[in-house]
Amino acid sequence: MSLKLIPPSARSRNWRVRGTDARTGKRIDATTHTRVKGNAEAFLQKLNRDLFDGLVGKQNHTFGEAALGYVDAVKPTGPQLVAIVGRVRRDGTTSPCLMTDFGDWLVQDIDQQAFKEVEKKALSSESLWQGLCALDDCALSDRAVDSRSELRSRAGLARRTAFPPPEV
Numbered sequence: 001m002s003l004k005l006i007p008p009s010a011r012s013r014n015w016r017v018r019g020t021d022a023r024t025g026k027r028i029d030a031t032t033h034t035r036v037k038g039n040a041e042a043f044l045q046k047l048n049r050d051l052f053d054g055l056v057g058k059q060n061h062t063f064g065e066a067a068l069g070y071v072d073a074v075k076p077t078g079p080q081l082v083a084i085v086g087r088v089r090r091d092g093t094t095s096p097c098l099m100t101d102f103g104d105w106l107v108q109d110i111d112q113q114a115f116k117e118v119e120k121k122a123l124s125s126e127s128l129w130q131g132l133c134a135l136d137d138c139a140l141s142d143r144a145v146d147s148r149s150e151l152r153s154r155a156g157l158a159r160r161t162a163f164p165p166p167e168v
Contacts, residue, residue, distance in 0.1 A: 003028060003048060005040055015040035021051050063110060064103035096122065 003019035015032045017040075030047070032040040067084050070076075076084065086097030094100060101118045102110055 003044060003051075005032075005037075005044055008035060015043075017044055017047060023051065023054075061107050062103065063105050063107055064099055066107055067099055067103075 002022065003017050006016040006018050008014060012031065013035050015034060015037065016030065017032060018029050020027055028047075032043040034040050034043065071081065071084060082095065083097060085099050086094040088094055101122075102114070105114065
């Protein structure tokens with residue numbers, strides 16, 4: 001069944017569009033938001049064209065637009081805000097964040113494969129590798145165990161620590 005215009009009724013003075021999308025089989029019952037038949041016919045033509053092109057139900061927003069809309073609406077603070085938009089460092093660079101990784105991507109294109117690509121790109125960064133190697137070297141030394149347990153005891157987490165207490 002194709003889409004048809006339904007004239008205004010006693011309940012609603014606006015024209016409606018009813019029918020079934022031939023490609024997906026989904027039932028459509030939408031208002032045209034107009035009382036003028038010519039405008040309703042134009043709405044029907046545009047809806048048919050969009051259904052044919054496969055545009056209905058798809059929103060072509062970038063992640064950056066969606067993230068900024070989220071920040072404006074929800075107003076996150078602290079680590080959540082930094083994770084989304086980053087922070088400006090003293091040297092003028094921006095910390096790693098979702099905006100730098102996915103800002104220009106279309107939302108519908110972000111999937112698990114996209115996350116893997118970004119992760120691979122981040123792990124191939126020379127500075128990150130240097131940081132990871134430094135952490136690894138520090139973890140292998142006896143001093144690291146002392147400093148970790150000392151930090152945990154200062155934070156009141158000594159009894160929950162997974163590391164054994166340093167031997168003297």
